[in-house]
Amino acid sequence: MLTERQLLILQVIIDDFIASAQPVGSRAISKKTNINYSAATIRNEMADLEDMGFLEKTHLSSGRVPSEKGYRYYVDHLITPTVKHKDVSLIKHIFKEDFLEFEQIVQMSAEVLSDLTNYTSIILGPEIYETRLKKIQIFTLSPHVAVAILITNTGHVEHRSFSLPAAIHATDMEKLVNILNERLYDVPIVHLPEMINTEIVFLMQQYLDDFETSYDYLKAVFFYEQPVKLYIGGKSNILMQPEFNDVDKIRSFYTMMEKEEEIANLLKNATDGLKVTIGNENKIDAIKDFSLITASYQIGDDQLGTIGLLGPTRMEYQKVITLLNVLSNEMTEALYLWFRQNK
Amino acid sequence: MLTERQLLILQVIIDDFIASAQPVGSRAISKKTNINYSAATIRNEMADLEDMGFLEKTHLSSGRVPSEKGYRYYVDHLITPTVKHKDVSLIKHIFKEDFLEFEQIVQMSAEVLSDLTNYTSIILGPEIYETRLKKIQIFTLSPHVAVAILITNTGHVEHRSFSLPAAIHATDMEKLVNILNERLYDVPIVHLPEMINTEIVFLMQQYLDDFETSYDYLKAVFFYEQPVKLYIGGKSNILMQPEFNDVDKIRSFYTMMEKEEEIANLLKNATDGLKVTIGNENKIDAIKDFSLITASYQIGDDQLGTIGLLGPTRMEYQKVITLLNVLSNEMTEALYLWFRQNK
DNA sequence: GTTAGCACTCTTTTGTACTGAGTGCTAATA
DNA sequence: TATTAGCACTCAGTACAAAAGAGTGCTAAC
Known part of the structure; x- marks a missing residue:
């Protein structure tokens, strides 16, 4: 079990690393205003956290970097949903519009999501159980x-x-x-x-x-297989992430993005609610370096589709999770209204 | 005016550079079987070609690299269309198929073209003058x-x-x-x-x-602006080119490719026949590092659309020009047959 | 339990020397 | 006169060493 202090330190390290993409050292942490321990103390705790598998070093004398287990713990226990009012009101404002075709709703959601997060958004079009x-x-x-x-x-x-x-x-x-x-x-x-x-x-x-x-x-x-429609937004956003400093990584990313089938399958078995899949938790090799966050949007009792967001494992989980929740709700509501009006 | 020998040397240098992407030195040239001059002679000629603006050096003691003027001369005077039988018969074979919708014809052409060339193909959908x-x-x-x-x-x-x-x-x-x-x-x-x-x-x-x-x-x-349909093939092909070793270049390329409007405009004012635009000859800043080759395909007397191929200035002009000619003819024919059958 | 201090590790940067590919120029050659 | 051999020179790339900087682990003191 982790102590209070360990939790605090773990959180600070991950927050810091997510923001800076640089390994975090003990001294940097001890200087933070909400930390009142010396660098040496931090070092001891960091060593323990590393033993437990939450942190990693890039080399023997480097600062610490979150492990996938660390991110997992962070996502499960350390995140407090914080709402950024500006973003939320932007989303709400956009869904106020009158939509004639529901493809518009989905397409636009993909764009808003990638714009607000700077990651790549992938939305799986509504399944058509309801369509008559x-x-x-x-x-x-x-x-x-x-x-x-x-x-x-x-x-x-x-x-x-x-x-x-x-x-x-x-x-x-x-x-x-x-x-x-x-x-x-x-x-x-x-x-x-x-x-x-x-x-x-x-x-x-x-x-x-x-x-x-x-x-x-x-x-x-x-009799033909209805192809599932994928809406992708911000394909090039992910290029701006500092982990994409390597041409080979970019190549493999784009090669993957061309296989729409596989991506669709990834999103298909998303459960209800929100799900975060970090690095190697992903079943497909091509995205074992990435994190994928999915949320489902619904209408009536039938699940309709999935919203996904693909970014580096060093993702802004806190912000993104909040955003995805808001968006899936707004989408669900917009689609509900739309269907009611066009039934 | 260029002498026979200068032409020969220019051609060999450009051919070599297109194939290897490495600056070409005098010794390498003098070793070629069709060249019977010593390296020193070649050096003198190269210096002259450089003075005339056909060649460039990457640094003071490097081999030579074609300038844009060099490519221009090469394309205008040194290319002899050579037909690769395998490619041509592949294209012809593909157009044998029975097409139900002409979008299929266009879409497939884009894919074939990018597959055969490893560049990025861009096809501007047919203008609809004929459509009733x-x-x-x-x-x-x-x-x-x-x-x-x-x-x-x-x-x-x-x-x-x-x-x-x-x-x-x-x-x-x-x-x-x-x-x-x-x-x-x-x-x-x-x-x-x-x-x-x-x-x-x-x-x-x-x-x-x-x-x-x-x-x-x-x-x-x-009353709405009919959006022109762009068919793009092999978006990630261009990543395999050695000039794309720089993450920033990739970023700007993909940022450009998202602006479909601009690309469409580039292709729109393509004249009849085949046109090669090299580097800075391009009007749009974003592709001043690229070459664009366009050909129009037709049906009846009205121009219908444009096929384009985007690659590095170090492009396999000879191969690509032949291919584009064959493809535009086959497309024109396929579309002609299709329209006749569905008129 | 916490912290200061120090030795140690590893990356990054800087500087230097060396190598290899290529050039330009000059003088010799055909 | 056109061509070529030879040589000095340039520059990128590589290898290596030294120094700086960031960070750690451990020990001893508080």
């Missing part, structure tokens, strides 16, 4: 190509081009569109493939002359 | 919000949400959509605002009860 189909239309562009348009209750418009089978009859197509609109109205998007494979297939066999070709191109439109 | 409106639909999502969907002959689907004025009548809206579809069918997208301000306004005043509100929200849909 409102209308399907098919429009032929040429004898060989048609475009299907799906409109959802969220105002999302999805379109997909496909080749028209030469064999298909115009009347069949019309019938098909009618069947689809009748049966699929207000069906959640996620249930579409299932519905088509059961009810719709049955109806199609019953009413359509050329079942086979119709079914084929129906699949082209509905 | 095929269908307008308006769909109300809620009492307050509607979404307008515009379908063009190119298979492009554009949608825009807007707030519904409380005052508008359902019948008015229906009438309006009819008017629009009747009058705007097959009208080039670029002429839409003009048409609306003349013919459509007139019809609206004649047939609609509530002209004012209808006109207001019509404007929200049609």
Whole structure:
């Protein structure tokens, strides 16, 4: 168990290191106004803290640097959420706007977050459990190509081009569109493939002359993996961090950022609430030098998406955690209002 | 005027430097099999070439490096287009595919280009002179919000949400959509605002009860600056270039790449054919260390867009110029076929 | 329990010497 | 007259040593 004094010293060291990015020495600490012990005492405590694994040295006679365990303890026990009024009111002010499309809400959140923190923000777009189909239309562009348009209750418009089978009859197509609109109205998007494979297939066999070709191109439109949308803000912010003084690090960072799939997966299994993952706690090698903070935003009872913030392990946890909490709440509220208005 | 021997030496130096990124010394040149002069002779010629401004030294006793004037001369007079069969057949093979949407064609071109060259490719999406409106639909999502969907002959689907004025009548809206579809069918997208301000306004005043509100929200849909679409490939390729050994350079590069507007403008005033802009010839400060090669791709008589390739001034001009020519031709052809099929 | 003091460690900076790659110039050569 | 060999010179890069600075650990005194 850590003593009061050890806690104090640990906190001061981490705070100092987060601010300066320089190893912290005993003398520097003993000079702080809230510390009334000599450098020698501090040194003894620091040695103990190091034995316990909270601190590290960069070399034998250097000052101390927080270990990942140190950051973990700091995040779990030493942080007191402090609200920066300016930031919070900025966020609140921004969400006052009237949003027509919820993509705007998400996109803007990513930008605000990266601007306020100078880290890289990553927002995983809302999952679409709540989204329901409102209308399907098919429009032929040429004898060989048609475009299907799906409109959802969220105002999302999805379109997909496909080749028209030469064999298909115009009347069949019309019938098909009618069947689809009748049966699929207000069906959640996620249930579409299932519905088509059961009810719709049955109806199609019953009413359509050329079942086979119709079914084929129906699949082209509905059965595809909906790619999750990632909103990334401040990709180059992280370059300003002093730990990025090495070209190789930058290279590997940008190579990683191009793999949107992996990043999406990282955010996907975020639990409810706020989660901090420090350095090697991350499952993906590429970000074992980073810390990732995630928070989920919601609407109704279903989780919708995740906000993430990626920075060096030497991150301003205190500030960032507060900010992320505020933002996820504001987003949740804004989305709630938006959905209520557009349901 | 340059002598034969000077031309030869200049060419060898630039070729060598492009390949190695190291200053080229007189001895290294005299050892080449196609050079039969001693190092001393080469030195004299190099001194002359330097006096004429084609070469530079990095310091007093270093080897020579091409100046921007040197590159310019090289590009204008010393390059013989050499076709790398493997690359060309790769490009041709890729364009064999059947494209449903022309965005695919452009997007893929950007990727191929950056993959083959290891530079950063930037493609300015096709201007839309040729694009014509095929269908307008308006769909109300809620009492307050509607979404307008515009379908063009190119298979492009554009949608825009807007707030519904409380005052508008359902019948008015229906009438309006009819008017629009009747009058705007097959009208080039670029002429839409003009048409609306003349013919459509007139019809609206004649047939609609509530002209004012209808006109207001019509404007929200049609009068907006169509943002030009930029397709960027291989953003991190340029990091692999040895001139990017400096963190500050990387920072300024990425800061620049975030300003899509400026980049788009750079490409916009590309003339017909192929154009090489070297270092300080570029108008924007941010890329005065880079070379930009642009080519236009076309369909019919109207220019459609620009392909650009951004790399260090020490660029593989010979290879890249050939490649860009091949690609712009293939793109033009692919787009031509595509448009013919979907007209 | 706390602190002053000192020896020790390691990084960083500065200075010096050396090496290697390359140049410019001069004088000899073809 | 054009070319080349030879040599003195320049500069970046490297290696090494010495000195300075920051910090530690430990011991002995308070």
